[in-house]
Amino acid sequence: METNKIAYLILIFISFQCCQQNKISDEKVVGDILPQLIDSLRIYESNVPPPPPNSIINTSVSANDSIIAKRIIKEYEQIIERVNSEDSRLLIGISDNSFFIDFEDLSSRNYSDSLLINQITQNYTTRKISNTTWNLNHIQIPPDYELILKSNLEEKYSDIWNIRDRRFGGIIAISKVYYNSNSKFGLMQLDNYPFYGDGASYFIIIERIQKEWKVKKILLNWQS
Incomplete structure (x- = not known):
């Protein structure tokens, strides 16, 4: 009787291991x-964060506008870099x-x-x-x-x-x-x-x- 119990427990253990292997196999x-x-x-x-406004790449803008545009682009690049540095x-x-x-x-x-x-x-x-x-x-x-x-x-x-x-x-x-x-x-x-x-x-x-x-x-x- 005791032998049958041991054999039964072994069978359950093997079945459990097989199920686990099949599960891990899919993963x-x-x-x-x-x-x-x-x-x-x-x-x-x-x-993805929105790009800078299209107006800042207009070649007809004044020198002052060009400076502002470069600053906006720089700030945008810094935002992207900061986000990526945290977790990309x-x-x-x-x-x-x-x-x-x-x-x-x-x-x-x-x-x-x-x-x-x-x-x-x-x-x-x-x-x-x-x-x-x-x-x-x-x-x-x-x-x-x-x-x-x-x-x-x-x-x-x-x-x-x-x-x-x-x-x-x-x-x-x-x-x-x-x-x-x-x-x-x-x-x-x-x-x-x-x-x-x-x-x-x-x-x-x-x-x-x-x-x-x-x-x-x-x-x-x-x-x-």
Whole structure:
């Protein structure tokens, strides 16, 4: 009886470790892929301070006006330099949990990579999966970026769609990562919302090359 209990506890422990490894695996993929997507999709700061007025670059202004214009430009440059010196990292909000790709909707699309997509999705027709609550400590990204959970944004700002932080680049939502049978290729979805009512969604086909995940293809899902 005691032996059965020990074996049962070992089985529970192994199952728990497997779940943890799968969870970290998705976050490892996101850490590899996200900087590539930020660059490819041109996710950047959305709250850049307004430039100096156009009137100050008018070549017909007087000498006094020219002096004033140079002073305004200098002050503007100092503001930008001061902001960057405090923290120049791109700030991106991320939904707390992953979501599931709508396979039925996806199957109705016609992409050049539909064969590979079908191979991946068919691998999950009978498999029960759960979504992931992202642990940002497990998503390793370059120091140029700062990720913050959407729930933390809501605690910090009264209106997350009216954030005045110059570094803010919008909010993203990332799906579960789906893999083919040998985990050589994967499929994920990323929804990007730089502003309220303005966004785009993409299907991302990824490939594992020497233990690192690379973006193979970006397919537009929808755009508003």
